[in-house]
Amino acid sequence: MKLDTAIAHAGLCGDPVTGAVSTPIYQTSTFRHPALGESTGFDYSRSSNPTRKVLEESIAALESGEKGFAFSTGLAAITAVFMLFKSGDHIIFSDDLYGGTYRLLDKVFSQFGLSASFVDTTCFKNLEKAFIKDKTKAVFIESPTNPLLKISDIRKISAFAHKNNILCIVDNTLMTPLLQQPLLLGADIVAHSGTKFLGGHNDTLAGLLAANGSELCARLAFIQNATGAVLSPFDSWLILRGMKTLSVRMQRSQENAQKVARWLSARRQVARVYYPGLESHPHADIHKIQSAGPGAMLSFSVKDKSLVEKIINNVKVISFAESLGGIETLITYPAKQTHSDIPEELRNRIGITDDLLRISIGIEDVNDLINDLKQAMEK
Ligand SMILES: Cc1ncc(COP(=O)(O)O)c(C=O)c1O
Known part of the structure; x- marks a missing residue:
């Protein structure tokens, strides 16, 4: 089977x-x-x-x-x-x-x-x-x-x-x-x-x-x-x-994540996109060997830190919330939420910096997700 x-x-x-x-x-x-x-x-x-x-x-x-x-x-x-x-x-x-x-x-x-x-x-x-x-x-x-x-x-x-x-x-x-x-x-x-x-x-x-x-x-x-x-x-x-619906959910979320990752990579406000489905990922080759896909999670850092608050406060389709892996797209600020208990020095050393946002991509129409990020960034 x-x-x-x-x-x-x-x-x-x-x-x-x-x-x-x-x-x-x-x-x-x-x-x-x-x-x-x-x-x-x-x-x-x-x-x-x-x-x-x-x-x-x-x-x-x-x-x-x-x-x-x-x-x-x-x-x-x-x-x-x-x-x-x-x-x-x-x-x-x-x-x-x-x-x-x-x-x-x-x-x-x-x-x-x-x-x-x-x-x-x-x-x-x-x-x-x-x-x-x-x-x-x-x-x-x-x-x-x-x-x-x-x-x-x-x-x-x-x-x-x-x-x-x-x-x-x-x-x-x-x-x-x-x-x-x-x-x-x-x-x-x-x-x-x-x-x-x-x-x-x-x-x-x-x-x-x-x-x-x-x-x-x-x-x-x-x-x-x-x-x-x-x-x-x-x-x-x-x-x-x-x-029971994992397969169809993951397929759709992963397709969406790939598109959002590419869109973010092309934005001048974005410093770096972290997603194993991008050729630029330093270990994309190992991931390809040991897995069947890049998944639906991505993170990105912005060039200007003030953009973090702007995005978080202005997204409408995407929810500012902790957690990941659900059908709804969630945006998280790791340094202040999920990873706030890691000492600042260690966080900064490994790259969980104040300019980093994490997105768990859901199954919505990807254009709604991209347009939402766009309007939030440009507000
Ligand atoms: C990778 C990973 N492992 C473990 C956990 C802990 O899971 P739970 O919140 O169900 O206790 C989380 C929660 O975000 C997680 O992201």
Whole structure:
């Protein structure tokens, strides 16, 4: 079955009793046992719930993982991943990382003795330099990164991780399994904010993991149940429903993004456009090899900083809002919103500067999006 079909059929015939085409929402916290010592396979919804199970099996299948796990948010999923480690362990991260992931490490897990190096993982040598023998236990990357759309070589980094007996973890939120399957490139764990493209409608928070290796999957399952930040049955159903249209949504958003990126590149007010679909992107070649498309996220910097406020305050079709991956186009100011918890010095060093805007392109008519940006810039 092709990926498009598998996505459209996610959870199809989830109900063996009635044959319901849409997966039923098993809105129950607990399950009646047939007799002492017997179970239907479901005991308590924190441990397992039939609706959530369909979603977990779907993400595992789409990412080619052994097992999938659904959490209440993307950060809850990433928290579960960090809980695999113990005090004294060290993780190498992409330096241009979602601000919430950075904050989780910097302000929460550092208290429990987990340390981190944030390096430019687009340059392989930086990984070798950051690696600490007997301490480094994982590499955690985004590719493309949020918000600078930097590309790292997932296959090469996975090989490096395995050579050193450590884990390779990829946050695949911006690509989704439709465009990139990190486990097939050698990664051990894939993380998603299901809130974004998978849900796709800016209406539900969710986090998903897919992993390979029975021991690793068992540990993640244990952590999921022990810590309890699971996705509710209704939200599992919403994410499943969103996923079914991922292919057509992504196709349209990606086409739009390509056109908006080209239009922005030709504007004299724009200093630089960050989008892996542009030939000018420094790692467009690697991205082409490891993915099936550039996606629907782009960032751009403006020559005159005052334009940032002008654009944000004057867009009408595009919404000034945090988040990404929905059907509506959103514009975000990373330095003041999604990445404000990254220290200014680090932000400036990696390029998340005050003149940078990020756009998550939706499925609207692209001319409306371009005209909206044009009128906002010229106001
Ligand atoms: C790349 C990436 N990973 C993880 C997250 C966290 O997801 P959530 O907001 O669902 O907790 C986000 C949120 O914006 C993100 O952009």
